[in-house]
Amino acid sequence: MTQPTRRLFGTDGIRGKANQAPMDAATALRLGQAAGQYFNRGTHRHRVVIGKDTRLSGYMLEPALTAGFIGAGMDVVIVGPMPTPAIALLTRSLRADLGVMVSASHNPFEDNGIKLFGPDGLKLSDAQEAEIEALMAGDLSASQVAPARLGRASRLEDAPGRYIEAAKQSFPRRLTLEGLRVVVDCAHGAAYRVAPTVLWELGAEVVSIGVAPDGFNINQGVGSTAPGQLAALVRERRADIGIALDGDADRLVLVDEAGTIIDGDQILALIAGSWQGEGRLRGGAVVATVMSNMGLERHLRGLGLGLLRTAVGDRYVGERMRDAGCNLGGEQSGHVIMADFATTGDGLIAALQVLSVLVQEGKPASEVCRRFTPLPQRLVNVRFAGASPLKDDVVQREIAAFEERLGERGRILIRASGTEPLIRVMAEAEDEALVTETVETLAATIRARIAA
Template sequence: MTLFGTDGVRGLANGPLTADLALTLAQATAVVLGQGRIANARKAAGRRLTAVVARDPRISGHFLAAAVSAGLASSGVDVLDAGVLPTPAAAFLVGDVDADFGVMISASHNPAADNGIKIFARGGVKLPDEVERRIEEAMAGPKLLPTGGAVGRIRRFADAEDRYVVHLLASLRQRLHGIHIVLDCANGAASGVSPETFRDAGAKVTVIGADPDGLNINDGIGSTHLDVLQAEVVRVGADLGIAHDGDADRCLAVDADGRIIDGDQIMAILAVSMKNRGLLRDDTLVATVMSNLGLHRAMAAYGISVETTGVGDRYVLERMNAGRYSLGGEQSGHVIMSEFATTGDGVLTGLHLAAEMARTGKSLAELASVMTVFPQVLINVKGVERSRATDDDVLAAVAEAEAELGDSGRVLLRPSGTEALVRVMVEAATEEDARAVAERLAEVVRG
């Protein structure tokens, strides 16, 4: 069984994800990431390697972070314990202090009972599949286990949050004076740092979902439950709302009238702004196959190319790095601004979205009008094998549907990577057309 998924190791805490597993995974990480030219040079100079460890506020993060730190220190790695911080903060800090790698304990938008372990290599970048495979193999092999003074130390990373906030504020070229924002922190990792940063940037801030107790993370609030934010924005008369998920690597928004502005629309706003200011490298945006057809249409209208990847911000980042592109992301709100971050950063994205409002004097609804969202219907067909998506009768039905939709829609069949399930996604000019085509294709997939 493969341990790593599309975004690290994730599962029920004290179910498959135990303290023993976390410790062993950390020891294997030290073995694999403790190699290489820079790491070997540091060790040859008598220096111990260093790792940044952070977590979100769910209760299992305490014992999992302790286990990870113990595994690293027992392998001769010095640990900088950054405490509760967003995932993108952990990634930033790895590069900022020139650490050898970093570990984030979080299950992102999952319920509180779950947790996860994300590993960042030098520079704060996510690991390629091959390195994850080597770490899995190393879990069954010999550990480093130095003795005496060669074991690692664990110390508090006292200024971790301050470093991250300073970094975020330095990315802005526009203060947020006159902008009233409702922040929904999902009772997660951004509950402290996000309100502080937006206030320091000059915004008026109303905060919800910023009282984590270890159990209420993502519970009816945050980027997966936007109804609370929508109501609060309208109630207080704010200019916009920003929603994070549990580890704050996502940003979704709500305009002044309570309408949802998703990741595709946020990318469209930022891409057009960056192109107009000469900041969008090669006038190219990177998005996934799940991004709305309306995004592609809007970008074409503004002379912006769209490069498409598989689902997952790691694949977006790989394409961005290959082309040295400056903006990419997902409909779910993972937005990567490569000038400032190596991963999706919900606080950074929200700051730059609000800054565009301040810079132009336009409302969020006006800015979002650069893109017309095509109705999208997604049906999960359960109990079928992944290979069903490429069977002849299914491919014939897809071809027929695509011919029927023409330029006014599209079809995407995507097998699940973790279960017997095929996702049928259809976009069309109307929701009725999209649903009719999606339901017809779902019946074909069911056989």
């Protein structure tokens, strides 16, 4: 039997421009109806948890989804602005059939997205998303229940408190953050209340930025994709470390006391070494994507650990972790999945793991957080419209030529983004000049073929 294809769902749910298909109220309504029909099985009272970030369009998509689920006979628990990992946690905690996060993560406010979690708190598989998409394309009248079986909506007022306690439980009870000055950048996003609260309750002196959302400023010059303001403030306030989350707080970038950026690869290396030393690391390996630096791979090999690579997307990282029996994985971009604490990437809990090492070693973040020297790596994004230029013969020949030049000294990775109309051109090697030449030449070739 042939699996249904996915057209709406990308590597991380459905994404698009707000108030335009597929990120419009009509599509959200049909998604609620279809997902409601898909999960409305068995005789128990069915429940779905819906959270969102701080985008203005969340006020449009949340009620549309709610209407679809209620019409399909599911009770809806609304929690308001909350981090994506909190929705995964609450889905399991409330014994819900489904969790929904309305967010476009690190994208600007004009975009939005919808991510779905199963009752286990895990993101749905490609096959499940394809089945829901097939239902959306068909006749949804079967999803509409009789008036007496309509679902109900309620708001969970203590949702932030539940997540705050869960995050604090991940930090060793014998330790405290007293004496540390921490700058936290919440990107005017979903963690704007919970992240500063967790750090303060654990004893840190907290300086917060990106905590005044207005519906339009999410990720605007702040957050994990724009850590410049954070770095400047860390230096100005002589802070010990800076923490930058993205719009839905499932990814993390750090800044040391000198203002130097610490990416997801370094964070993975730090946590892996710490957990291995404590006998907590499982599977003998760390899972990362094809984007992770070869320097991380060499560092882990020196620790006697493997690096298992997957396609880009923290959902694929999570799947490989479960298959391989690993409890640590993530992405260079800052998604860090720690299976002991969460089912998906959690920027705040990952930061707490780093802070625990910082406290125990008693050294500056610049020493603690730089575990390996990365190979020169460069990434260029090329925007396109229409068919992917990667199938072009000229592009393929140019890629093959540079792969032959690099040989075993480096690698090339060229792929289409799963969330935006972009071709991502990445190269890394020991020779920085060769890396630059490779990326610039290939990007120029792709641009020329797009314009042809």
